[in-house]
Amino acid sequence: xxxxxxxxxxxxxxxxxxxxxxxxxxxxxxxxxxxxxxxxxxxxxxxxxxxxxxxxxxxxxxxxxxxxxxxxxxxxxxxxxxxxxxxxxxxxxxxxxxxxxxxxxxxxxxxxxxxxxxxxxxxxxxxxxxxxxxxxxxxxxxxxxxxxxxxxxxxxxxxxxxxxxxxxxxxxxxxx
Amino acid sequence: xxxxxxxxxxxxxxxxxxxxxxxxxxxxxxxxxxxxxxxxxxxxxxxxxxxxxxxxxxxxxxxxxxxxxxxxxxxxxxxxxxxxxxxxxxxxxxxxxxxxxxxxxxxxxxxxxxxxxxxxxxxxxxxxxxxxxxxxxxxxxxxxxxxxxxxxxxxxxxxxxxxxxxxxxxxxxxxxxxxxxxxxxxxxxxxxxxxxxxxxxxxxxxxxxxxxxxxxxxxxxxxxxxxxxxxxxxxxxxxxxxxxxxxxxxxxxxxxxxxxxxxxxxxxxxxxxxxxxxxxxxxxxxxxxxxxxxxxxxxxxxxxx
Amino acid sequence: xxxxxxxxxxxxxxxxxxxxxxxxxxxxxxxxxxxxxxxxxxxxxxxxxxxxxxxxxxxxxxxxxxxxxxxxxxxxxxxxxxxxxxxxxxxxxxxxxxxxxxxxxxxxxxxxxxxxxxxxxxxxxxxxxxxxxxxxxxxxxxxxxxxxxxxxxxxxxxxxxxxxxxxxxxxxxxxxxxxxxxxxxxxxxxxxxxxxxxxxxxxxxxxxxxxxxxxxxxxxxxxxxxxxxxxxxxxxxxxxxxxxxxxxxxxxxxxxxxxxxxxxxxxxxxxxxxxxxxxxxxxxxxxxxxxxxxxxxxxxxxxxxxxxxxxxxxxxxxxxxxxxxxxxxxxxxxxxxxxxxxxxxxxxxxxxxxxxxxxxxxxxxxxxxxxxxxxxxxxxxxxxxxxxxxxxxxxxxxxxxxxxxxxxxxxxxxxxxxx
Numbered sequence: 067x068x069x070x071x072x073x074x075x076x077x078x079x080x081x082x083x084x085x086x087x088x089x090x091x092x093x094x095x096x097x098x099x100x101x102x103x104x105x106x107x108x109x110x111x112x113x114x115x116x117x118x119x120x121x122x123x124x125x126x127x128x129x130x131x132x133x134x135x136x137x138x139x140x141x142x143x144x145x146x147x148x149x150x151x152x153x154x155x156x157x158x159x160x161x162x163x164x165x166x167x168x169x170x171x172x173x174x175x176x177x178x179x180x181x182x183x184x185x186x187x188x189x190x191x192x193x194x195x196x197x198x199x200x201x202x203x204x205x206x207x208x209x210x211x212x213x214x215x216x217x218x219x220x221x222x223x224x225x226x227x228x229x230x231x232x233x234x235x236x237x238x239x240x241x242x
Numbered sequence: 243x244x245x246x247x248x249x250x251x252x253x254x255x256x257x258x259x260x261x262x263x264x265x266x267x268x269x270x271x272x273x274x275x276x277x278x279x280x281x282x283x284x285x286x287x288x289x290x291x292x293x294x295x296x297x298x299x300x301x302x303x304x305x306x307x308x309x310x311x312x313x314x315x316x317x318x319x320x321x322x323x324x325x326x327x328x329x330x331x332x333x334x335x336x337x338x339x340x341x342x343x344x345x346x347x348x349x350x351x352x353x354x355x356x357x358x359x360x361x362x363x364x365x366x367x368x369x370x371x372x373x374x375x376x377x378x379x380x381x382x383x384x385x386x387x388x389x390x391x392x393x394x395x396x397x398x399x400x401x402x403x404x405x406x407x408x409x410x411x412x413x414x415x416x417x418x419x420x421x422x423x424x425x426x427x428x429x430x431x432x433x434x435x436x437x438x439x440x441x442x443x444x445x446x447x448x449x450x451x452x453x454x455x456x457x458x459x460x461x462x463x464x465x466x467x468x469x470x471x472x473x474x475x476x477x478x479x480x481x482x483x484x485x486x487x488x489x490x491x492x493x494x495x496x497x498x499x500x501x502x503x504x505x506x507x508x509x510x511x512x513x514x515x516x517x518x519x520x521x522x523x524x525x526x527x528x529x530x531x532x533x534x535x536x537x538x539x540x541x542x543x544x545x546x547x
Numbered sequence: 548x549x550x551x552x553x554x555x556x557x558x559x560x561x562x563x564x565x566x567x568x569x570x571x572x573x574x575x576x577x578x579x580x581x582x583x584x585x586x587x588x589x590x591x592x593x594x595x596x597x598x599x600x601x602x603x604x605x606x607x608x609x610x611x612x613x614x615x616x617x618x619x620x621x622x623x624x625x626x627x628x629x630x631x632x633x634x635x636x637x638x639x640x641x642x643x644x645x646x647x648x649x650x651x652x653x654x655x656x657x658x659x660x661x662x663x664x665x666x667x668x669x670x671x672x673x674x675x676x677x678x679x680x681x682x683x684x685x686x687x688x689x690x691x692x693x694x695x696x697x698x699x700x701x702x703x704x705x706x707x708x709x710x711x712x713x714x715x716x717x718x719x720x721x722x723x724x725x726x727x728x729x730x731x732x733x734x735x736x737x738x739x740x741x742x743x744x745x746x747x748x749x750x751x752x753x754x755x756x757x758x759x760x761x762x763x764x765x766x767x768x769x770x771x772x773x774x775x776x777x778x779x780x781x782x783x784x785x786x787x788x789x790x791x792x793x794x795x796x797x798x799x800x801x802x803x804x805x806x807x808x809x810x811x812x813x814x815x816x817x818x819x820x821x822x823x824x825x826x827x828x829x830x831x832x833x834x835x836x837x838x839x840x841x842x843x844x845x846x847x848x849x850x851x852x853x854x855x856x857x858x859x860x861x862x863x864x865x866x867x868x869x870x871x872x873x874x875x876x877x878x879x880x881x882x883x884x885x886x887x888x889x890x891x892x893x894x895x896x897x898x899x900x901x902x903x904x905x906x907x908x909x910x911x912x913x914x915x916x917x918x919x920x921x922x923x924x925x926x927x928x929x930x931x932x933x934x935x936x937x938x939x940x941x942x943x944x945x946x947x948x949x950x951x952x953x954x955x956x957x958x959x960x961x962x963x964x965x966x
Contacts, residue, residue, distance in 0.1 A: 210296055396773075396774075
């Protein structure tokens with residue numbers, strides 16, 4: 067039942083997307099996504115989906131693993147899921163947990179322990195590993211603030227900007 | 243629990259040295275070797291191949307532990323020009339290493355939270371504790387400041403607040419025990435890491451994960467999990483794409499916990515305590531036989547021995 | 548004092564003044580039977596006192612600074628070298644050089660070699676003061692010295708080697724105080740106290756042997772906590788405690804030879820014939836004991852290198868340093884001691900004892916500081932650290948001299964006729 071419901075919701079969502087957004091070059095997908103689930107130290111990222119689809123040469127699997135109909139490529143997954151077909155969800159956050167190391171999530175993977183599943187990275191890491199891996203290869207920007215502006219809370223934590231330590235550049239002696 | 247048996251033996255040996263503890267020694271000493279840490283203790287797997295040196299962990303640690311302001315902002319990468327170590331103002335630091343690969347690697351340094359910590363075993367006021375959650379915590383209210391723990395730590399982790407006059411104490415990472423780990427939450431550095439360089443979980447699971455990563459990407463990783471076995475195993479473990487000595491790890495520490503080097507001396511303590519008195523009293527009687535016979539013949543006038 | 552003695556003044560060595568029944572007062576005994584003016588005059592005449600005055604003038608303010616501004620003021624605040632000269636010299640060198648107390652206690656009381664009696668008290672005093680000042684050095688080094696009793700009563704960590712050191716040094720200090728009580732009792736005129744201690748002297752001596760064996764060894768065992776930091780040639784998990792223990796035997800004996808030589812040369816007025824006339828014979832006797840210990844030490848040093856298969860390190864720079872230490876501190880003394888014993892040369896034995904003392908100091912400093920962290924950088928102590936060490940050592944010498952001048956250590960107390 068649940069599977070069916072999910073499928074239904076997926077279809078409705080797809081329809082809605084088709085109706086209300088301009089379809090992208092490759093297939094149905096948003097122009098731009100606001101990545102804000104982790105926004106605290108940094109402003110939410112306006113992710114230019116269209117531009118990145120182009121950059122990926124219309125190959126969704128560069129970012130989306132097997133979720134958009136392309137075959138599974140990850141060495142870790144291919145052993146069991148070579149023929150599993152398209153997944154129900156497209157969004158990164160559907161699979162990659164935002165609470166990766168919180169007790170409730172750790173307990174959940176403990177209950178259904180599978181070696182190939184327990185090392186699935188959390189949402190923040192999924193973004194950063196995917197984005198930065200590609201950015202490095204293509205000489206795209208990789209600095210933190212190249213993609214997201216730091217908030218005041220972020221400045222405070224990094225002791226930067228107006229929270230920068232006073233007293234100039236004297237470097238702390240490393241215990242000597 | 244085995245470790246407590248062993249400790250009790252050592253306690254008895256050092257403090258009292260009763261014959262009973264001497265007898266119980268052999269079986270406990272054998273059992274001691276098998277202690278591999280608390281079964282459900284937590285740990286962190288550090289994957290050096292993922293780290294980009296953003297120093298978010300340093301910033302998060304500074305905030306979480308209420309440490310003093312650094313000399314340079316945490317987004318200043320000029321700190322990578324020198325190799326830093328943990329200090330009274332920084333419980334964790336990230337260093338940059340030029341490697342045999344075409345790119346540098348970054349390595350985070352903090353307390354590794356050993357299964358059998360050298361600091362703990364060397365402390366004569368029991369200031370350190372290995373909690374079942376895996377943290378090695380420190381009680382500053384009993385610390386005398388002998389700094390043996392700093393001598394004993396094979397990783398050069400504990401720092402000392404020499405600048406304090408009234409209350410100098412040891413400063414080191416405590417796995418965010420009081421604020422987070424105790425409540426089942428990951429330490430601040432883990433939570434702040436953008437690329438999951440730091441994976442938090444049960445230590446025994448992390449070991450499996452680490453080997454699974456090596457298996458799935460044998461070309462990327464060197465086939466070693468640093469900390470799985472080093473000095474008896476540590477709660478923090480590391481994966482690297484270059485040999486570990488290239489990124490500042492001491493690869494000559496061996497797999498024995500530090501206490502095992504000290505045990506050779508500790509085992510002779512009860513022996514000296516029990517055998518010496520009899521031995522030397524015997525020597526005395528032998529050496530002074532003639533004197534005492536002479537004395538006996540005379541009346542016992544003075545108690546000189 | 549020497550001048551005064553030459554002028555016919557005899558130092559106090561009995562309870563009563565001259566032939567009269569009048570007793571010396573404590574003040575008179577403290578001033579060595581001189582008037583205050585006489586005492587001050589002889590103190591000012593002594594150039595060594597001027598040297599001490601300079602040391603204290605520089606050093607005492609720095610010691611105050613250490614407690615007013617913290618350890619960071621007097622040391623480099625090193626995290627990599629948590630132990631500097633305070634412990635490197637004050638604990639690891641002072642303690643083996645103070646092993647004389649238990650060595651001579653054992654010789655005289657346990658083995659019944661009463662012929663060593665003239666030097667026994669000096670050995671005991673050397674032990675007591677060495678330990679006491681090791682604790683003073685420790686108090687300067689500890690971050691929170693006011694918590695010194697914590698390992699005893701507040702929070703116990705009995706599985707730690709330092710716990711053993713703390714307890715044993717503390718109890719051994721009391722044992723040594725007790726062993727010296729007879730000298731004090733004679734001086735103060737308390738015969739009952741002396742008799743009480745005499746009745747348990749064997750127990751005290753054997754306690755001294757046990758405690759010394761263990762804590763001398765324990766000081767070495769402390770470094771087995773740092774297998775990767777101490778250079779392999781100086782490190783040996785099974786033998787390090789034994790190295791420290793064995794070397795403390797000849798260290799204590801040689802220190803006793805050195806101290807007795809200084810006493811004979813610089814305070815001859817205080818030594819009685821029993822001490823002076825026997826000293827050459829005793830020096831050679833001590834040298835014999837030291838030679839045996841040196842040979843034992845040399846053998847187990849070599850065994851330790853073989854056991855850990857450290858031969859290849861000998862070819863390195865550290866290896867040459869190691870061989871130099873062994874050559875000067877062990878092999879040369881063995882040769883010179885043997886030669887001096889064969890040919891009855893007390894003077895050569897004295898010189899050799901000095902070399903041996905320096906050699907053992909080098910060994911302890913090598914283990915604790917110089918080869919420590921051999922894979923890292925070398926730490927040069929802060930100049931204030933050096934000044935404090937010199938100052939406290941000067942304080943040690945002053946205390947030593949103060950007691951030798953007064954208590955019957957180098958001379959025998961003349962018992963009153965009617966007590």
